[in-house]
Amino acid sequence: MRGTRDLLPDQTPLWNKVEATARGVFARYGFGEIRTPVFEDTSLFSRSVGEETDIVSKEMFTWEDRARAASEKAQSLTLRPESTAGVVRAYIEHKLGETGQLQKLYYIGPQFRRERPQRGRYRQFWQIGAEVIGPQSSGAESPLRDAEVLEMLASLLDELGIRDWKLELNSVGSAEDRVRYNQALREALEPVKHLMCVDNQRRAETNPLRVLDSKDEADQEIINGLPKIADYLGAESKAHFEAVLEALDACGVKYHLNPRLVRGLDYYTRTTFEFTVTTGLGTQNAMLGGGRYDGLSEMLGGPRAPGIGFAIGEDRLILTLQAQAEADGLSVAAAKLDAYIAPLGVAQNAAALALAKELRREGLTVEVGDGSFKLRKSFDAADKVARSIVLLGEDEVASGVLTVKTFAIGEQWKCLKKDFAKVIKAENWMREYRATAQKTGFASDDLLADRREEVFNEARKDANNDAEQFLLRRQI
RNA sequence: GCGGCUAUAGUUCAGUGGCAGAACGCCGCUCUGUGGCAGCGGAUGUCGUGGGUUCGAAACCCACUAGCCGCCCCA
Known part of the structure; x- marks a missing residue:
């Protein structure tokens, strides 16, 4: 099947090692495992990830589950393209917020996106992810949570032996900040967009934030002249982000502020990040990504429950480890029997x-x-x-x-x-x-x-x- | 979803119109209670699939499938 793979016994030891290491790190940071279904009601994803995103608009495996009785309605189901939506759905469904406790949840499992396959990009791929979510009173909104998650990721990558990773960090502000910034971007793009490549002309119309992410050489000068998100953050967002940076400095986690870092899922607010690597992945160099999603629970009809999470592309992690081992001239010998x-x-x-x-x-x-x-x-x-x-x-x-x-x-x-x-x-x-x-x-x-x-x-x-x-x- | 490159033995690959090949690996023998070295021998196969051109196609053309590279997007 296109974009799927079999992992044979010469591969699985490395996968198991990666997963065991992740579980160990998560346990030390107080995370517990959650397992959610691989398929969900389609609307869960369109409401959270966003109707207009590429993931929802063209990459989901969706089918009609037929009604089994005249009284029952057919239901549109979708293989999960990511897991945050399902975890938050479970958080709401099981009323985890009612415990008053901060929830720290992790998962390891397959995800599905109908994309054209490439190295590091498969139709069934694995993510190792975690979410920190809870009522405001539990401290879920604290910038310390952001810093703790980022520091944990840095520690995990170090423990796995990933070298040369780079943390790219940005704040996209609150939902309101984003509306104001989007408006400003559209206005700034209006007089110059005809000078840009066709992709950017389209983005300027549909999703101006994505123009910032463009790799088109000729358009870089225009993009550099566009308004910066940092200038549109409200006082609260700004203070929050500064507190995150301060805590990261205290932990010695190196980061690179990237005001152009824009993520493709609608639910992200404030802190957003990506860890990139230079070895083994070609252009698919984002090994993991994540951010804060303070309004997601409410978007899904739940209580106010700010949160932050990430997903590691396990396939990409393993490609990187393999490429590193090859660069070092190491061959992974199969374990021998007694x-x-x-x-x-x-x-x-x-x-x-x-x-x-x-x-x-x-x-x-x-x-x-x-x-x-x-x-x-x-x-x-x-x-x-x-x-x-x-x-x-x-x-x-x-x-x-x-x-x-x-x-x-x-x-x-x-x-x-x-x-x-x-x-x-x-x-x-x-x-x-x-x-x-x-x-x-x-x-x-x-x-x-x-x-x-x-x-x-x-x-x-x-x-x-x-x-x-x-x-x-x-x-x- | 767009553009490009690729597909031959278990693996890595050579073969640009005239008998399907190499290396490694595999199997056997030399050698039936002591391997690894060595020597000799052997099998490797829908040449990705289907069609077309040609006296003749692994090779040229078309379509499809799959992988990879770039775009797009993201993990």
Whole structure:
């Protein structure tokens, strides 16, 4: 299907890592998860996102859900093109405002827009987003909420290892400020718009704010001469924005004021922002966007409930991480299993599966080959997916003593069945410490890893000795 | 939705009108209880789909589909 993709097992580990990191960060900032339907009544989106926006006017997947009885009306349904509307709908429907508490909600899920696909632009795409919303008395309108959300995003991107992100920030003012500014823009555009490109001529008519976003080289001079939104902010909007900036400065979050930053959804008021990146996305360089929506709840028939939120384009985040890894010359190796069990003949097949069952129940990750494989093939297959191969022939099945080769050490060892999981767990411990040491850079972590390596080596040798003694006694 | 580029083996790609190719990967053998190296051998396939031009099309033309680049928009 156009604009859709399958994420195969070589991709999903990165997706899961990104989502786990986001969940961890959200939890530290007091956010709880909300899951809303992927389709909603069409009017939810036309009322919130805006009838005249591109999203609503040409990009939604909409269909008529037929009436099931004469008494029922057909209903127009739409696959959600974004999630803020649904979250606010749920906020109203479940009367979350009545709790008096500030609501901090996050979501991770697919969104749908019928656009022409491109790198970083898909018809089904994923967003990781969050909303802070509540009655005024809960502090939902405080500039600290704006700053906290922005600081959280900066921390999240840093934790994910996204480099060179840039926060672009603007205030589009209150609904009233915007009306006045729109008026001023139209007036300023009237005498000069015929000098501009056709796209901008059209925008000057339909949505003057979008002229500010134009990339047309020739029109830049005119655009620079247009009125600035900052000059049309009311005193309250101005004070609010200044308080946001002050808090960001205090947190050390770097931002770039962009008076031309205009977002395409009608519900945005006051603080609006975008995080852009330079790696991996081409022209779709906006990795996340968001802003304040102080009037949205009321637009949807709810109580006054100011809020602020954002949506991260998860697909774009992942493209960026992949592009960065490629630029660094890193290849992401698939995680290897603890053991590959190779029956040396079909006679050992059943025993191999039984052994795999035992080891898996003890928590090891295990793959089983087949007795029809030649030994060489078993080794090749094992080395690709696992760290150790367990050779299971007649002798091993008879004695219960395993023959193991651990690829990284290149050494073969014997082990009583009951000891195997313990030894492998010692190895995994050692590897965990190594990974930690690589992350922290602390010499002490390296030292711990060294000690764990000794423990692993000793455990392996002990197991080997025990196994050999057991075999000796058995011969006598 | 507009303009452009692209589509050949599992992957990356070569092939500009005359037998469908390379590298990597895969499978087999040398080598039936010890792999990785090496040697030898093998299969790779609707040349995106459909139509047209031609004695002959992977190649030229048209349409469609999909991806990518730019626009538009946004995440």
